[in-house]
Amino acid sequence: MEQQKLPNVTLILVLGIASIILCWCYGILGLILSIIGLVLALNTTKLYNANPNDYTNYSALKTAKLVTIIGLVLNILFLLFMIWFIMWIGWDVIMSQDQELIQERMNELLNQ
Template sequence: MEQQKLPNSTLILIFGILSIITCCCYGIVGLALGIVAIVLATKATQLYITNPEAYTGYSNVKTGKVLAIIGIILSVLYLLFVIWILLVFGWDTMQDQELMQERMREFMGQ
């Protein structure tokens, strides 16, 4: 029997990489890509476990899953940071650069 590539193994790897790269897009894009990569990796892993001799590309799945987990962690941390900034300074302050600089000086105690 000829081995075939695991479905979505390259896509899982790409989504894992992109979840790390896009974690600074307010955390939302990286979080979404990471979750999709983990769901696809779980399905591919289940398929591989049922018949490991029939498939290749499992290393891409494992690497993509690890990268997706890292991307999710970074995205969640960045999202929490953005929420904290909005809670501390407010939306209006974020829109006005001079007001933001003034609030930052106050926050730093200067």
């Protein structure tokens, strides 16, 4: 039987790279993309493990999985930072968009 490439490897890599780029969107959009990429990577790994002699690009799959995991970690860290920031500054201050009050809270944060 002729060896073929594993399916979805390019898609997993694109999702991983996009999740790293989009982690600055409050961590949510990138988190969703990295979870989808990780699920696809785990399913493709199962497919490879069932028939390892049928596929050729397992190293590309490992790279794509690593990029997706890095994106997942970055998005979780940024999401936790945003939650901490909102808790510290206060949702009411952020929603009021009062620049002086936000500046005052930021100065309190930096001076402590």
